[in-house]
Amino acid sequence: MQEIKSKISNPERIQRIVAKMCSGKMLVLIRTKENPKVGIRCNFSSVGSSGVLFDGISSMGLKKLAVGDVARFEVIGMPSKVIFQAKIKKLEKGEVYCFVPKSLVSIERRAAARSATQRHIMGYMQLSSWAPNSEGTIGSPPLFDQFGTVKSWVPIFDISIGGVCLYTNFPDLLDHALGGEEDLESKLILPMTAPMVIPSTIRWQRRIKNRVNESGMDRIQMEYRLGVEFNALDEEQLMKIKQFIRQLSVADAI
Numbered sequence: 001m002q003e004i005k006s007k008i009s010n011p012e013r014i015q016r017i018v019a020k021m022c023s024g025k026m027l028v029l030i031r032t033k034e035n036p037k038v039g040i041r042c043n044f045s046s047v048g049s050s051g052v053l054f055d056g057i058s059s060m061g062l063k064k065l066a067v068g069d070v071a072r073f074e075v076i077g078m079p080s081k082v083i084f085q086a087k088i089k090k091l092e093k094g095e096v097y098c099f100v101p102k103s104l105v106s107i108e109r110r111a112a113a114r115s116a117t118q119r120h121i122m123g124y125m126q127l128s129s130w131a132p133n134s135e136g137t138i139g140s141p142p143l144f145d146q147f148g149t150v151k152s153w154v155p156i157f158d159i160s161i162g163g164v165c166l167y168t169n170f171p172d173l174l175d176h177a178l179g180g181e182e183d184l185e186s187k188l189i190l191p192m193t194a195p196m197v198i199p200s201t202i203r204w205q206r207r208i209k210n211r212v213n214e215s216g217m218d219r220i221q222m223e224y225r226l227g228v229e230f231n232a233l234d235e236e237q238l239m240k241i242k243q244f245i246r247q248l249s250v251a252d253a254i
Contacts (some may be wrong), residue, residue: 029253
């Protein structure tokens, strides 16, 4: 995936951008050099000539920060990815006060960024061209009639505003899903959202061999993936997908 990076170093422009983020209470993830994989969730609060105030930080998050640390801040919810570094000036209950950053870096992706789903934040897709085989054929997932239409929901591996990657351990899906096939009645199912009918096209298939260790013994488990492109999204559908992607981006933050 190609990226275009631009750097903003003008102090007045930085002040205006940060003030706008504060007025919108933009969500931020703070990362430190000691724990770069841990995101500490907070929000822009206010900005002055000497610093920026962030609030909404958990007590666990505060414990991972220290006055004098130079932390990395990642702004969530912007059209492009905005990051900057700032030195922590003061810590209080639920708040962190930092010096105004000397520069902002904006990263614009040429392709739609994909976000991986997680076990506690899952999405599914239902293809009108496929359903589990009612005869229980080998390669088709098991059927449980009491689950109704849920039995034909296919888990989403990752998602972007352009489409999804579906995955399953049962090959029947790939055996019946043809590349280039258009599905005008496919449905996207996201948490706390009514199923959305989104016309889509199947773009690719993959068969992946995963090595799994169980009780000290290795075995091969097949995984089947299907690339599905959204043909068209209305404004409401686009908004709901972006909200879901935002949920995923902060799912592991503290």
